Amino acid sequence: YAQANLAMKGQALAKLKEADAVSGKTAFEQFQINETYGFVYLKQRNYAAAAAAYERSLNSGQLPGGQVNDRLKQLAQLNFQSPRNLNKVIDYSNQYLKAIGGKDAAMQAMLGQAYQLNGNDKAAVAAVQNAVRQTGRPEENWLRILLKSYGALGDAKGVSDTTQTLVKLYPTPENWRLLSSELRKQASGDDRTALNVYRLMGALDLMDKPDICTEAAIVAIQSRLPAEAVKFMEQGYTRKVFGPADEARTQRILADARTKAAAQQLTLGKLTQTASASKAGQDEVLLGEVLLSYGQVDQALAAGKRAIQKGANPDDAWMLVGRSQIQLKNGAEATKAFNQVKGAGAAPIAKLWGIYASRS
Numbered sequence: 104y105a106q107a108n109l110a111m112k113g114q115a116l117a118k119l120k121e122a123d124a125v126s127g128k129t130a131f132e133q134f135q136i137n138e139t140y141g142f143v144y145l146k147q148r149n150y151a152a153a154a155a156a157y158e159r160s161l162n163s164g165q166l167p168g169g170q171v172n173d174r175l176k177q178l179a180q181l182n183f184q185s186p187r188n189l190n191k192v193i194d195y196s197n198q199y200l201k202a203i204g205g206k207d208a209a210m211q212a213m214l215g216q217a218y219q220l221n222g223n224d225k226a227a228v229a230a231v232q233n234a235v236r237q238t239g240r241p242e243e244n245w246l247r248i249l250l251k252s253y254g255a256l257g258d259a260k261g262v263s264d265t266t267q268t269l270v271k272l273y274p275t276p277e278n279w280r281l282l283s284s285e286l287r288k289q290a291s292g293d294d295r296t297a298l299n300v301y302r303l304m305g306a307l308d309l310m311d312k313p314d315i316c317t318e319a320a321i322v323a324i325q326s327r328l329p330a331e332a333v334k335f336m337e338q339g340y341t342r343k344v345f346g347p348a349d350e351a352r353t354q355r356i357l358a359d360a361r362t363k364a365a366a367q368q369l370t371l372g373k374l375t376q377t378a379s380a381s382k383a384g385q386d387e388v389l390l391g392e393v394l395l396s397y398g399q400v401d402q403a404l405a406a407g408k409r410a411i412q413k414g415a416n417p418d419d420a421w422m423l424v425g426r427s428q429i430q431l432k433n434g435a436e437a438t439k440a441f442n443q444v445k446g447a448g449a450a451p452i453a454k455l456w457g458i459y460a461s462r463s
Contacts, residue, residue, distance in 0.1 A: 384415025
């Protein structure tokens with residue numbers, strides 16, 4: 104059947120070309136031929152040829168006025184098909200949206216994607232925001248477009264707001280992975296924020312690449328938390344993400360982390376005494392993070408609360424309290440704690456931790 108159908112389309116196209124070759128045709132006759140070309144090519148899924156034919160019809164002046172807007176929309180959509188002609192997608196989408204007053208969310212989103220693919224992230228954001236404003240529930244792909252363009256523009260607030268919306272509405276493992284990747288970029292050069300990103304990835308079972316596990320372990324070691332480094336590396340081994348080429352380096356990192364963790368575990372009593380005697384809240388934060396890394400959750404939570412009372416960096420202290428509450432399965436209390444994190448660098452990841460806590 105498919106072969107017969109294809110043959111019929113081929114015959115129709117041959118006849119159409121014969122008619123097109125006849126001289127002396129009226130403008131309306133040429134218009135009808137172009138319309139038929141467009142129809143046949145569309146059936147053949149030859150979108151570029153169909154777009155060219157329908158474009159000739161539009162420019163002929165023969166298309167009824169009531170059909171012009173629909174044709175502009177159709178041409179934008181056809182040019183978005185493979186092979187894409189992004190300049191024409193943008194041109195026809197803008198013509199169409201201007202003509203109808205912009206009230207077509209799907210077309211706004213397609214225009215935004217075209218802008219993004221064409222390298223204009225600022226225009227991409229504007230178009231997709233128009234789409235989002237027109238709907239009560241933005242589509243997943245729209246939010247992905249926004250996230251990518253906000254990232255390219257270095258708009259940390261845009262990234263943060265979009266990540267929250269994306270995982271609230273579409274909490275798939277792939278979206279958590281996408282957001283974690285974006286936040287890793289945003290946290291570049293900020294080890295404390297990066298470590299909280301890696302911790303969340305570990306909680307979500309997203310430690311699925313060699314470089315993620317090793318980077319997380321190295322940051323943890325540098326933050327004087329070798330027991331966390333051991334956990335990151337062991338997650339990688341459990342998930343079998345390391346290959347033969349990684350073996351020497353990963354074994355070296357794991358051995359270093361285990362050695363440091365064993366030595367640190369012997370000093371927990373001294374760390375507790377030091378923090379207790381200190382007036383500096385950050386000593387309590389470090390103690391709490393160390394205790395939490397060894398599974399001493401109640402003591403870690405108590406240290407976090409003391410850190411707040413002693414005037415520690417509130418972002419660090421509340422992150423510690425929130426993570427401890429998650430371990431104690433107090434999701435509501437964890438969310439409250441994460442909501443107290445206000446710093447520009449720390450707040451985006453804290454908000455994601457809050458979403459995770461509310462679903463745990």
